Amino acid sequence: MNKLLRYINPITHLGEGQYSIAFPLIANLLLCIISEAYAYGVARDPMVVGVYIIFLNVFFILYFSFRDGLRGGFIASAISILYYFYIIYTRHYTGGQLTSAVQTTIILALLYSLIAYIIGWLKQRIDHLIEHEADEKIRLQTILQQLPVGVVITDNKGRVTQANKQLGRIFGVKVPIGYTVSKDKSLVQSLGLNAGPDASRSTIYQVLKTGKPISGKEYSIQRKDGKTAQIQVNASAIKDKKQRVIAAASIINDISAQKELERQKDDFLSMASHELKTPITSLKMFVELQGMQLKEKNPQKAKYFNDRISDQVGKLKELASDLLDVSRIQTGKLRFTMEKFDITEVIQDTVEGLQVVSKKHKLIFQNGKTITVQGDKYRIYQVLVNLITNAVKYSPNGKQIILRVKPGKREVVISIRDFGIGIDKDQQKKIFDKLYQVGGSEEKTFPGLGLGLYISKEIVGRHKGRIWLDSKKGKGSTFYFSLPIYTGKE
Ligand code: ADP
Numbered sequence: 001m002n003k004l005l006r007y008i009n010p011i012t013h014l015g016e017g018q019y020s021i022a023f024p025l026i027a028n029l030l031l032c033i034i035s036e037a038y039a040y041g042v043a044r045d046p047m048v049v050g051v052y053i054i055f056l057n058v059f060f061i062l063y064f065s066f067r068d069g070l071r072g073g074f075i076a077s078a079i080s081i082l083y084y085f086y087i088i089y090t091r092h093y094t095g096g097q098l099t100s101a102v103q104t105t106i107i108l109a110l111l112y113s114l115i116a117y118i119i120g121w122l123k124q125r126i127d128h129l130i131e132h133e134a135d136e137k138i139r140l141q142t143i144l145q146q147l148p149v150g151v152v153i154t155d156n157k158g159r160v161t162q163a164n165k166q167l168g169r170i171f172g173v174k175v176p177i178g179y180t181v182s183k184d185k186s187l188v189q190s191l192g193l194n195a196g197p198d199a200s201r202s203t204i205y206q207v208l209k210t211g212k213p214i215s216g217k218e219y220s221i222q223r224k225d226g227k228t229a230q231i232q233v234n235a236s237a238i239k240d241k242k243q244r245v246i247a248a249a250s251i252i253n254d255i256s257a258q259k260e261l262e263r264q265k266d267d268f269l270s271m272a273s274h275e276l277k278t279p280i281t282s283l284k285m286f287v288e289l290q291g292m293q294l295k296e297k298n299p300q301k302a303k304y305f306n307d308r309i310s311d312q313v314g315k316l317k318e319l320a321s322d323l324l325d326v327s328r329i330q331t332g333k334l335r336f337t338m339e340k341f342d343i344t345e346v347i348q349d350t351v352e353g354l355q356v357v358s359k360k361h362k363l364i365f366q367n368g369k370t371i372t373v374q375g376d377k378y379r380i381y382q383v384l385v386n387l388i389t390n391a392v393k394y395s396p397n398g399k400q401i402i403l404r405v406k407p408g409k410r411e412v413v414i415s416i417r418d419f420g421i422g423i424d425k426d427q428q429k430k431i432f433d434k435l436y437q438v439g440g441s442e443e444k445t446f447p448g449l450g451l452g453l454y455i456s457k458e459i460v461g462r463h464k465g466r467i468w469l470d471s472k473k474g475k476g477s478t479f480y481f482s483l484p485i486y487t488g489k490e
Helices: 002-008 022-042 046-090 095-146 165-171 203-210 256-295 299-330 343-357 377-393 452-462
Strands: 150-155 160-163 214-222 228-239 245-254 339-342 362-365 372-375 400-407 411-417 467-472 476-484
Touching (some): 022 046, 046 095, 203 214, 203 228, 228 256, 256 299, 339 343, 343 362, 343 377, 372 377, 377 400, 377 411, 377 476, 452 467, 452 476
Antiparallel strands (some): 150 160, 150 245, 228 245, 339 372, 400 411, 467 476
8 A cells, every 4th residue: 555655646756767658648548538437427428528627637737747757747638638639529519619629629738738848847857956966965975985084974953964984993983873962072972982181072063163173183082992093183164155054074084003103203213312322322432441541552452442443333334224224115215236146155154254243152054055046145145144143132141043044946945043032922923014122021121223124024025035933932033034046047
């Protein structure tokens, strides 16, 4: 029944843009048949038809042009006029009666067409406008949903009319449509989330009240999943042509990552200045001590301090080149000079060089056969130095560092094993990140900037190799890296 009523009710079809042919055709034909049946069967006077049928036809034309547009109206008009001619023909009008009946029918035909045209056109225009508005709404909805920021739109009473998915993601809870923003609480607080003191007043309400935009309001929120997010809110009023506030739109940006980056930058600056200060202070001290020894004509001791000065200058140089490399990686300017070389020989040279300065540890490497790789010899040397100095640095009680080189079918794997402090499983992936240092109390005693492994990973990656590790806290670590073996084919 409901379905039938919906089908008949022209209002329910507004905006659908679908116009039936069968329904107006069948309904109007039925009207003619019933009218004929009434005239011949019930009234038993074929002449009674003309009076009431005009009203019914006008009603049908109005109804069908409003339900089925121009098409519906014209079908109703055409059937009505054809019926009138049928009546003229079957009732055998003659003389003046026939002329006036034909004239009336022609006038009615014009009138009906006019009604059908005006109402039908209006109906189709309304449908078009509704469809257009719906399209606009869908378009706006799609744009809103695709935006990388959270958006909430309220009416002038603070009732939420639109809220996109991203907003739900930032807050960790869905903002329901129809939800009314509280006057003296921020939206996040009204949703039951903990927020910083800056969030205590509703931005949306302020904007609705004053009509003035609010930008860059920042505060932190505690989400229900326990995570904290830093958000930035920008809100503005939407006004009509007469400058009356009709709605408010608020844009919420998750700036947690940006804030974290700022914090990391600050940390990095303070760490870098600390790392620079240590060798500079030592340098100053050794230069003074050397000066004193020279004055006292004690060349042996002066030479000792000279070596320390050289150590500290080396450290400074290393720091500066690490910082430069990081900036080169980030700007894509880390250049490589490719050549063919024997990796075994490079490891041997590096081990010999570092053994001189690492007196506490024995660097063990059994020189094997020649393995040719293609790459930047200096950069690979840099990776080896990084990994060996780390092995030395993080094994203060260890005595040995064992290096191995294992050629496979396509790649050669180089390993550096220490017996030092080791690394927890959950930290192992992160240590290759820029500026990452294991934050334990034991690790904090070691100097460093957390750049060596990041640079090494980039260098190995650019050689189409891999870098990884195997480590157990308290037992030591083995770092591995692979390089493709040179096969003669580029
Ligand atoms: P840095 O040594 O300057 O801090 P790296 O990028 O070389 O920076 O290393 C990152 C972190 O990884 C170090 O801070 C340290 O916590 C950990 N790490 C690196 N190598 C070892 C190792 N051989 N043993 C234990 N921990 C290590």
